[in-house]
Each structure stands twice: as C-alpha cells, then as structure tokens.
Amino acid sequence: MHLISREAERKDSREALSPEQRLIELCKQGDRASQKRIYDSLAPKMFAVCIRYMGNRDDAEDILQEGFVTLFQKIGSFSGEGSFEGWARKIFVNTALMSLRRTDALKLSDDISEAWGVTSESASQIQTIGYKELMKLIADLPAGYRTVFNMYVIEGYTHKEIGDALGISDVTSRSQLQRARTILQEKITELYGEQQG
C-alpha cells in the first residue's frame, strides 16, 4: 500500500573501506552511534590499561573518560597507518602520564642501590599468579616504579622513549624498572608462600 519515493544519495566511497575504517570515518564526522561502537570495543582493554597506570579504579575511570574524549576529538589525525588500537592505547597512556605528572606522583630517583634481578624462584612462582593478583600487585607499586614497569614491560617502550616521556635519563628508567621487579618479586614470594601455606 506504500509507495517508494526517489532514493536518497548514496556515499559509495564508504563501500570500499573495511568495517573498522568505515567506523573511523563515521567517527570523524561525529556520528555518535559509531563513537559508541568504538567505545564498546576499546573501553574494556583501555580500562585495564588505565587501572595499571593509575593504581585504582576511581582514578582509572576519570582517565578512561578523558582518554576517550581526547580520542574522538583527535581521531581526525589518525592517518590509518598502523593499528588503531595501538594508536588509541598511546592516547590513554599519555593521558594517564599527564594526570600523574599533575599530581606529582612520578617522583623518580636514580637510586639503584637496592635493585637486583629476578631470581629463578620468583620466575617460577609467578606462573601460579593469576591476572587479578598480578593486576593488584602492579597497582600497589609506587607510582614511579609502576609507570616505568608498565611502559617497558607491557607497552614495550624503550628506556630512551621512557626517559623522553618522563623527563628522566635511561639509567633512571632502568633502575626504576629493577626496583619494580624487586618489589613484585617480594610480593609474589609472599603470595606464593601464603598459597603454599
């Protein structure tokens, strides 16, 4: 009983793009539904990143929200080279770092006097630790150690890149990393001992 009126214009250029590229293009145009799709796909992973850096869920929520706002505002600058998730992850890491700098949490020193490497015991003990325990252990690290540990071990930054980002030397970055490993080792040993006991 209905009549179909003349067809609306089609944007055929979008047909050649992949679904992810199409979503990104729509986000660049400010399409809220596309932004929500990207948010739904990235938010769980990025929230874990934020918790690792901030050390608690409340601060991590703020960083997550701030990070997504920045992401959607800067999505126009995404060139398409490389992984979109990797590009997004950098935004969240930078957002977390800016927040930590604002609160002066990144108090780093060059003291490496008590740093030592991971022993064989702790290396095997960590195999027994699950994600939640490990996340808690990392979150409980002091902010400076936690930041360097996250950036080097999990994000894969080099010490030079960490030094440039945090305004410290390579040596300081290495020492902070060793301190982080040491503390984690102690915590793992304690946790392993409790589990065995």
Next chain:
Amino acid sequence: MENNKDNEFDLYVRSIMENATEEVPPRVWEKCEAALGAPAVKPAPARLRWPWFLVPAVAAAVAAIVYVGVPRQGGSPALVAEVGPQEIIVDEAVPAVVPQDEVVPSALPSKAAPVVSRPAPKASAPVVSDVPELSSETEEVPAQIEEPRQAVQSQEAPASQAQPSSEPKASEESVSAPQTEDPFARMEWEDSRKSSGRMDLAIGGEMFTNNNPSAVQGSGIKRVASGTVKPVTQTGNNSVYAVPVSLGLGIRYAFTEHWAVGTGVQWSMMERTFKGYYKNEPYSTDIHNTLHYIGIPLNVYFNILQGKRVSLYCFAGGAFEKGISSNFRIPTTDGIVNHHEGIDGVQWSAAAGLGFQFAITPLVSIYLDPSLRYYFPCGQPISIRTQQPLMMGFEAGLRFNL
C-alpha cells in the same frame, strides 16, 4: 642488570596483562557523551509549502467571515448560501417583512445567486423618499420596496419577465397579503433543526506527502544499557522514506447546523530503509524499518457550504497516537532477521484542513479531506514524521448517516 630471568619474567607478565580487559561502569560513557556534547548532525528544517499552508487558513478565514458576516433573521442560525440559482417565491399567506436598512441575503453579491435585472414598471417609479419608514416588525410592504426583492429572479423563469405589466400587480398582491415572518428563515431554521443532532460514521484512509528529507537525527534505534552491544546501528545520515499511510474509523456528531465534532480510531504505518549493522555482523546492509501506530483523532468541523448533495467544510484538531511496534528487517549472513522493538512515549499532532463531501444516497456520502498536519517532537523513533514534521495529508472515504 637485566638477564634472561628478567626477560622471562617480563614476557610472562606481558602475556597476561597486555590484552587484559576490565568491566567498565556505564557512567563512563555517559560522562563521555556529556563531554562530547551534541552530535554533529543538525536536524533538517521543516519545509513549508506555503500554498498548501494557506489553504486551511484561508478556509478558516472564509468560514469565519461567512459565520460572522452573514446577518441572522429572527434569532435563527446564520443562513447558508444556496448553491446554484435561486427562485424566490412569495407566500401570499405569510407577509414578507423587508426592513429598509436590512440586506436580503439573496441579494448579496454572490455568484450563486445571479441578479437578473428587469425594467422597472413605468407605472410607478420607485422613489425611496416617498415610502414611509418601516420598522423591522412592519407587516405591510409598499410596492416600491418590493422591487429589489423581485429583481432577483431565476433565469429559468423568463415568462415573468415577458409580462412586465403583470409584475407590479403580482407585487401588489404580495404586498397586500402581509407576512409576519420570512418564510425562508423558517424553512432554514427547520433545516438547521434537522441538521443538528446528526451522527455520521466514517471509514477512510489517508496518505501524506513525502519530500524525502536526507538528514537523520540520531539513529532512531532504541537505546540499550551502556556496555551492551546495540542490536541495530545505523551508519551514515541517509534514509529512504516511504509515503506514510493511515486507515481509520470515525464518528462525527453535528450539534448545530454548522458545528460538529468528530473522533475515532486510526492505524498508521511508516517505513524507511537505511544502511546499518546488526549486532556483530561485519558488514553493513540495507535495513528496513516499519513503524505501526494506533491513534485517536479529535476534530472540530465547521460547515461552510451546504447543498442538497454537496457540502464544503473546514476542520481543525489533533491526534494522540501510541506506537505499538517497530520492526527491523535485516538481511544477515544467516538469512533474514526480524528484530522487534517497542516504542516509548506518545505522538501528538495538530491538523487543519478543508473537506468536501458528496452524498451518493441520503445515507452514504464520499468525502475528501485535504489537510495540513504537524507532528510535535515527542522523542519518537526516526520516521518521516520526525524528519518532516509538517506534512500535507489527503484523506478520503465514506460517511454513513446514522
């Protein structure tokens, strides 16, 4: 310094933490939305087609002028103009009272009542100054004053014009028989008494204009709880809209000759096609959305012209509608999927228009009601109504005199 154990330790931690996920509270997206502000898409402005917009306004103005401007006689409702040429018959038993200062309705400059001029009787040239003044209740009417009334004659009665000498005599005879009231006023009053209290049953359908607006506000798809995947997501801003249609059953009650009120129940259907995704489907596809509404209209009618078979009227009112179904027909890799959603809230609208009715039999008439309708923004799903709230409608159907 770093050693192999460190590397093993780092690799293990990385393997666990790199792709870890955490449950995100819904409030985070709400804060993001608030920070991002309103969507970039701007609503399409309602387009006014001014000729159509003026039609009901002109009809209402004409109706008001006719209703207010037409003088009333003896307390009866305003007389309606007869369609077609008139034939004035003077009832000798009932004297006709024609006050000097009152305009006879039939002598109004109306196309429906052609004025046929005839030569004035030579025997007595009408001189107004020679005629004694008459009040509105005077029964006797001098011959000179009878002339304006007798000047309005049917074109089908040339015989009366061929005998001008007999005209004055007839007018004298009519004058000699005094009339206490206007016979037409009495007849029209009786007609009005018949017209009032009449109820009609109407069955009709309506179609609306569709200018195919291109911009879309939002996605038009029901919101789901934050953190869950929306079943249907629209991509882009373009939709193709079908012409909306309505079917209804109504009753109309005329409580005076001119005024009536009508209500009923109507079903409306709107369709549109857009590109979008269904759940986790990797590719967008053409999704067909159909909306069904049930509504109750309420209109006030004013009879402008009433003939034996034809009537012209205008009306104004509104409707209250409730969406009962929003169905999405989605082609997927697994076949056609039908996704149903409810529709929250109600849709209010206002309308005004003209109506034309033709009586096939005394009991059955056909009618055509072109109108202008405006749909108020009520938070309803995307449809032609939200994108083009001002629409021209064409309703046609049958009316049964109960």
